[in-house]
Amino acid sequence: MKTHTIKMAVLLLASTALIAGCGKKKVDVLPPAAEGTDYGQTPTDPNAGTGQIVPGSQEDFLQQVGQFGDRILFDTDRFNVDVEDQAVLQRQAQWLAQYPNTRAIVEGHADERGTRDYNLALGERRANSAKNYLVSIGVDASRIQTVSYGKERPTALGSDEQAWAQNRRAVTVTVR
Amino acid sequence: MSLFALHRKLASFLLLFLGAQAAIAQTPPPPAPASDEPELVEFDTSKTRSIAVPALVAPAPADTPAGNSVALGRQIAEVISSDLRASGVFETQGPNGLRAISLSEVTSPQFDYWKARPVEQLVQGFVRVGGDGNLTVGCYLYDVGFGNETTRLGFNVPPREWRRAAHKCADAIYSRLTGELPFFDSRIAYIAETGPKNKRIKRLAIMDSDGANHRFITNGQSTALTPRFSPNYKSILYLSYVDGNPRIYVYDIDAGRQRLITQSSNPTFAPRWSPDGQTILYSMAVSGNTDVYKISATGSGSPVKLTSSPGIDVGGSFSPDGRQIVFESDRSGSQQIYVMNADGSNQRRISFGSGRYATPEWSPRADLIAFTRIAGDFRVGTMRPDGSGERLLTNSWQDEAPSWAPNGRVIQFFRTAKGSGKTSIWQVDLTGSNERRLPTPVDGSDPAWGPVLP
Amino acid sequence: MAMDRAEKLGLGAALGGHVVLLGAFALGMMASTEATPKQESISVSLVGEIAEVSTAPDAIQEESAPPAPGETAPAEPPPAPAPVMQIEKPVEKPQARPVPKPETAPPVAKVAVKKEPVKQPPAKAAPRPVKTAAVTPKTTKAATATGKGTTPAKPGGLSRSFEDSINNIGKAPGAGKAVGTPAAKTATEVRRSVGVSIAGQIRSRVRACAPSGVDINKIETFVTLSLEPSGKLTSVRFDKQIGLNDSNQPQAGPLKDCILQAVRAASPYDGLDPEYHDVWKTHALRLRATG
Numbered sequence: 035m036k037t038h039t040i041k042m043a044v045l046l047l048a049s050t051a052l053i054a055g056c057g058k059k060k061v062d063v064l065p066p067a068a069e070g071t072d073y074g075q076t077p078t079d080p081n082a083g084t085g086q087i088v089p090g091s092q093e094d095f096l097q098q099v100g101q102f103g104d105r106i107l108f109d110t111d112r113f114n115v116d117v118e119d120q121a122v123l124q125r126q127a128q129w130l131a132q133y134p135n136t137r138a139i140v141e142g143h144a145d146e147r148g149t150r151d152y153n154l155a156l157g158e159r160r161a162n163s164a165k166n167y168l169v170s171i172g173v174d175a176s177r178i179q180t181v182s183y184g185k186e187r188p189t190a191l192g193s194d195e196q197a198w199a200q201n202r203r204a205v206t207v208t209v210r
Numbered sequence: 211m212s213l214f215a216l217h218r219k220l221a222s223f224l225l226l227f228l229g230a231q232a233a234i235a236q237t238p239p240p241p242a243p244a245s246d247e248p249e250l251v252e253f254d255t256s257k258t259r260s261i262a263v264p265a266l267v268a269p270a271p272a273d274t275p276a277g278n279s280v281a282l283g284r285q286i287a288e289v290i291s292s293d294l295r296a297s298g299v300f301e302t303q304g305p306n307g308l309r310a311i312s313l314s315e316v317t318s319p320q321f322d323y324w325k326a327r328p329v330e331q332l333v334q335g336f337v338r339v340g341g342d343g344n345l346t347v348g349c350y351l352y353d354v355g356f357g358n359e360t361t362r363l364g365f366n367v368p369p370r371e372w373r374r375a376a377h378k379c380a381d382a383i384y385s386r387l388t389g390e391l392p393f394f395d396s397r398i399a400y401i402a403e404t405g406p407k408n409k410r411i412k413r414l415a416i417m418d419s420d421g422a423n424h425r426f427i428t429n430g431q432s433t434a435l436t437p438r439f440s441p442n443y444k445s446i447l448y449l450s451y452v453d454g455n456p457r458i459y460v461y462d463i464d465a466g467r468q469r470l471i472t473q474s475s476n477p478t479f480a481p482r483w484s485p486d487g488q489t490i491l492y493s494m495a496v497s498g499n500t501d502v503y504k505i506s507a508t509g510s511g512s513p514v515k516l517t518s519s520p521g522i523d524v525g526g527s528f529s530p531d532g533r534q535i536v537f538e539s540d541r542s543g544s545q546q547i548y549v550m551n552a553d554g555s556n557q558r559r560i561s562f563g564s565g566r567y568a569t570p571e572w573s574p575r576a577d578l579i580a581f582t583r584i585a586g587d588f589r590v591g592t593m594r595p596d597g598s599g600e601r602l603l604t605n606s607w608q609d610e611a612p613s614w615a616p617n618g619r620v621i622q623f624f625r626t627a628k629g630s631g632k633t634s635i636w637q638v639d640l641t642g643s644n645e646r647r648l649p650t651p652v653d654g655s656d657p658a659w660g661p662v663l664p
Numbered sequence: 665m666a667m668d669r670a671e672k673l674g675l676g677a678a679l680g681g682h683v684v685l686l687g688a689f690a691l692g693m694m695a696s697t698e699a700t701p702k703q704e705s706i707s708v709s710l711v712g713e714i715a716e717v718s719t720a721p722d723a724i725q726e727e728s729a730p731p732a733p734g735e736t737a738p739a740e741p742p743p744a745p746a747p748v749m750q751i752e753k754p755v756e757k758p759q760a761r762p763v764p765k766p767e768t769a770p771p772v773a774k775v776a777v778k779k780e781p782v783k784q785p786p787a788k789a790a791p792r793p794v795k796t797a798a799v800t801p802k803t804t805k806a807a808t809a810t811g812k813g814t815t816p817a818k819p820g821g822l823s824r825s826f827e828d829s830i831n832n833i834g835k836a837p838g839a840g841k842a843v844g845t846p847a848a849k850t851a852t853e854v855r856r857s858v859g860v861s862i863a864g865q866i867r868s869r870v871r872a873c874a875p876s877g878v879d880i881n882k883i884e885t886f887v888t889l890s891l892e893p894s895g896k897l898t899s900v901r902f903d904k905q906i907g908l909n910d911s912n913q914p915q916a917g918p919l920k921d922c923i924l925q926a927v928r929a930a931s932p933y934d935g936l937d938p939e940y941h942d943v944w945k946t947h948a949l950r951l952r953a954t955g
Contacts, residue, residue, distance in 0.1 A: 111540070111544070113498075146608075146626070146631060147608075148584075149545075149568040149569050149582055149584070149588075149610050149611065150435065150436065150610070150611065150656070151436065151479055151480040151493065151524050151525045151538075151569070152522060152524055152525075152538065152540075152545055152568055154456060154477070154479045154480070154524075155479075155493065155495060155500035155522040155524045156522065158477055158495040158498055158500060159495075159498045159499075159500075159522070161498070162495075162497060162498025163498065166498075180498075181454065181455050181456070181477070182456060182477055182495070184456075186410065186412075186433060186435075187408065188407060188408050188631075189408060191406075191407045191408055191631075192629065193628045193629045193631070247950065248859070248886070248947075248948040248949055248950040249856075249859050249863075249950065250884075250950050250951075250952060251859075251863040251866065251867065251949055251950065251951045251952070252867075252951075252952055252953070252954045253867050253870045253871045253874060253951065253952075253953055253954065254871060254953065254954045255871070255874045255875065255876045255877075255880055255881075255953045255954075256876070257871055257872065259872065259873070299875075299876065330872060330873075355872070355929065356925065356929070387875070387918065388875045388876075388877075388914075388915070388918060389875050389877070389914040389915045389916070389917055389918035389919075390877075390914050391914070575910070575911075575914075576910070577909075577910030577911045578878075578910075578911065594910075619877075619914075639876075640877070640878045640911075641876060641877065641878055641880075643876075
């Protein structure tokens with residue numbers, strides 16, 4: 035079951051850490067240096083109002099698309115974009131059209147109730163589904179990258195259907 | 211006696227003899243017919259075998275960089291004892307609680323003393339420090355019941371590798387008494403986990419098969435997943451998010467450097483070595499569709515695409531002879547197990563039980579394929595390469611990703627706790643017995659077992 | 665009464681004829697001995713294997729002499745050649761476990777061989793006494809009242825039962841131990857109770873050394889025991905194993921060795937009636953793990 039009206043007790047919003055995704059870095063020595071850290075999650079409250087939100091920023095994006103507007107959800111093992119998802123993605127596409135210098139990364143995720151490699155593949159499917167729809171409604175494909183996190187980055191922490199439903203998601207993160 | 215009486219006596223004897231000869235000649239030994247098959251004698255095999263491992267004798271105590279040889283003698287016995295006990299086949303005594311043995315006893319055990327304890331098998335040995343500073347470790351296995359020696363071996367190692375000498379002794383003892391190939395002298399690669407469920411720190415780590423000599427390889431700044439030792443232990447294949455995307459690297463352990471296995475910008479995951487270490491099997495997603503590929507381990511040459519179904523084809527494991535590959539695919543609508551030739555031909559499904567089947571791994575013994583079965587809970591099991599004889603070995607909320615000990619007798623997997631999501635590494639005997647947790651410094655997942663060290 | 669010439673000649677001819685016949689039958693018996701199909705050789709691990717080979721790979725140096733006893737520090741380590749911890753070959757599958765003492769002492773072997781035509785087949789032990797018994801009453805009737813009298817020299821390989829039968833010539837029927845049909849029933853009962861007795865004495869020993877493994881309970885091991893009247897085991901022969909597959913193959917050798925050792929260790933066997941030794945002098949066993 036997927037729904038955008040599920041209230042979360044704590045809203046953990048993704049803020050973007052700059053991912054050095056412009057080009058692949060050849061890593062010579064391990065442990066790796068500070069750059070190239072992978073995606074991290076830090077909680078921010080876009081409604082705090084303490085600072086000015088810069089237009090075209092990720093905070094701006096989140097504010098514009100609304101709560102949960104940055105993500106679409108999926109049924110178990112599914113990766114199709116249904117009508118509800120389309121509405122969400124259309125709002126995202128509108129914002130992206132407003133700020134043509136921004137790019138987006140669509141993250142694909144799966145819930146913990148799957149095996150690791152398959153979930154990486156499934157997350158990739160979900161990310162691509164969302165990307166394909168965005169492209170189909172006019173967003174330039176070169177502006178959108180996909181990355182799968184499989185089951186590595188749950189957003190809801192429980193081991194129940196509610197939590198799993200929230201974790202089966204494709205999340206759009208904008209990058210300047 | 212009259213002659214006639216004598217004659218009659220002789221005649222009767224002859225007749226008897228004739229009759230007997232006829233009896234023998236007329237009953238040639240035929241094979242025993244089924245009805246004459248001996249009655250069945252049944253016995254049970256659940257009993258563990260008792261084995262005593264007193265401290266190894268250090269006849270000329272000397273200091274080494276790894277400690278005094280007397281202490282090493284005790285530590286080696288402890289490792290031997292732990293290995294044998296961990297296998298689930300033996301119940302061990304000592305070295306704690308056992309009296310010290312003299313050097314002469316090493317080759318001339320006091321069988322009556324050990325028989326009275328009682329104990330069935332006895333391991334005795336010695337540790338010597340050579341002029342070159344290396345250790346010479348000798349270990350002897352005795353059958354107490356029969357009062358004789360079963361086997362003896364000697365090893366010469368640098369002091370810092372004393373544990374390997376202990377593992378080699380334990381391996382020889384285990385092999386001799388069970389018929390199995392050895393597996394104690396080997397290393398395990400896995401992912402060490404810390405942190406909250408939604409912000410896990412995952413580091414590549416390696417350790418001995420008993421958890422000793424633990425070492426972190428990555429520092430956790432980037433998520434590391436699904437490692438595999440190369441068959442020669444020189445490299446580790448693994449998945450890293452170090453550049454923000456899932457990519458497979460070959461990490462050279464000695465050099466401390468790594469390289470990508472393919473320059474493709476597509477996400478790659480689920481890396482595996484071929485048994486000869488010459489080929490790398492991996493999965494790559496192109497435009498959202500994941501297929502199984504192989505590429506030369508040296509990095510030269512182009513990848514070969516092995517599957518092409520519109521479904522997710524992922525993972526994979528070579529048969530020990532390198533001629534077949536078992537992998538998982540959801541082309542039928544749900545995750546199931548398939549086998550194909552190493553060139554991608556003749557892909558056929560082998561799992562037809564109830565539930566979904568994932569993470570297939572071919573046993574180094576070639577006789578079985580281990581898998582994760584998903585039917586509500588996640589359970590680790592085995593089936594024959596034709597899909598028959600399915601046996602489930604574990605029964606927990608989420609056990610997954612089995613890999614094999616190098617002798618194909620023990621299966622290692624990781625267990626996720628419901629709710630907390632905390633992971634731990636476990637092992638279970640092929641018979642389903644002796645399920646035990648492998649101690650790790652922090653949580654652990656994705657365990658992979660390397661071969662027996664040369 | 666004196667013999668006349670004709671009687672002398674007749675007697676001489678008769679005696680000569682008997683000698684020829686006896687000789688012919690003796691030869692014939694030996695011929696039939698060789699015609700008996702050869703039995704499987706006893707599969708025994710040689711003691712020599714311990715000294716020669718360790719199960720460790722080749723490059724591992726084996727201790728060839730015991731360490732110097734006492735407190736005198738040895739001048740050099742016992743293994744003479746340079747020991748290095750490099751293994752060139754993977755570890756071999758373990759050898760069969762060694763036997764504590766040599767299996768075939770010559771007199772034992774001879775007895776075993778000679779008894780072959782007699783014991784063949786074990787299942788036929790019942791009919792044989794019947795046949796012997798069938799002969800006995802006839803000759804008993806034909807014989808004179810002279811009892812044991814002149815028992816002739818035994819040709820090679822004549823079993824004790826024949827000796828007994830010969831000695832029983834002149835005794836009432838049923839005095840011998842194998843007389844008519846009642847002997848067959850007795851033999852079966854005897855075999856069964858002997859089987860229970862032997863199994864009980866072997867089972868706990870097998871349990872102590874039997875390996876565990878996948879499909880271990882599919883392996884059936886067949887062995888044949890040769891026993892003296894005292895219950896002492898003279899030899900045990902491994903016949904075959906069935907039910908082997910890829911998964912339980914590693915346990916086949918250790919299981920076989922375990923069973924052979926257990927059979928030897930349980931000797932001498934209690935509760936075996938010497939009177940029926942003929943029935944149980946060889947005893948076939950079929951063993952299988954439960955579970």
